[in-house]
Amino acid sequence: xxxxxxxxxxxxxxxxxxxxxxxxxxxxxxxxxxxxxxxxxxxxxxxxxxxxxxxxxxxxxxxxxxxxxxxxxxxxxxxxxxxxxxxxxxxxxxxxxxxxxxxxxxxxxxxxxxxxxxxxxxxxxxxxxxxxxxxxxxxxxxxxxxxxxxxxxxxxxxxxxxxxxxxxxxxxxxxxxxxxxxxxx
Numbered sequence: 001x002x003x004x005x006x007x008x009x010x011x012x013x014x015x016x017x018x019x020x021x022x023x024x025x026x027x028x029x030x031x032x033x034x035x036x037x038x039x040x041x042x043x044x045x046x047x048x049x050x051x052x053x054x055x056x057x058x059x060x061x062x063x064x065x066x067x068x069x070x071x072x073x074x075x076x077x078x079x080x081x082x083x084x085x086x087x088x089x090x091x092x093x094x095x096x097x098x099x100x101x102x103x104x105x106x107x108x109x110x111x112x113x114x115x116x117x118x119x120x121x122x123x124x125x126x127x128x129x130x131x132x133x134x135x136x137x138x139x140x141x142x143x144x145x146x147x148x149x150x151x152x153x154x155x156x157x158x159x160x161x162x163x164x165x166x167x168x169x170x171x172x173x174x175x176x177x178x179x180x181x182x183x184x185x
């Protein structure tokens with residue numbers, strides 16, 4: 001059967017039949033980058049609590065009864081956060097003072113994630129930090145911001161004529177910096 005003998009409704013794709021676009025709804029929402037706050041995409045809607053952030057919601061001073069109150073902490077962009085250098089210095093200094101026994105370890109809870117706080121309370125203390133009475137001198141704090149709302153800070157701490165490296169990862173949550181990783185060398 002040649003093309004001239006076909007019925008008009010039996011055209012093939014080779015004959016130039018028009019193609020139709022059929023939209024099929026999917027049962028899942030579109031994938032979004034978890035680091036981009038949804039309030040930038042959808043005004044008035046905050047991002048839900050990330051899956052890897054267990055624990056109680058920090059108090060934020062927001063008005064009660066808002067729809068996003070049920071979702072827990074939200075990511076903050078750099079413009080909504082305080083100075084990262086001062087926050088990094090405060091976290092490093094407070095952590096070392098707590099490990100040296102000069103500060104109550106419970107004071108670190110608002111500044112750290114649950115995982116870091118648990119590691120500080122249950123882990124062993126570095127000998128250079130726990131022993132001696134010489135003051136802890138935190139040097140210049142270096143900052144690297146790989147992603148908006150995330151900062152990696154490092155500093156050299158001197159005590160008793162020796163130098164030690166300390167590094168921390170800070171993430172912006174609910175308008176403040178929270179330490180999610182801490183490495184004391």
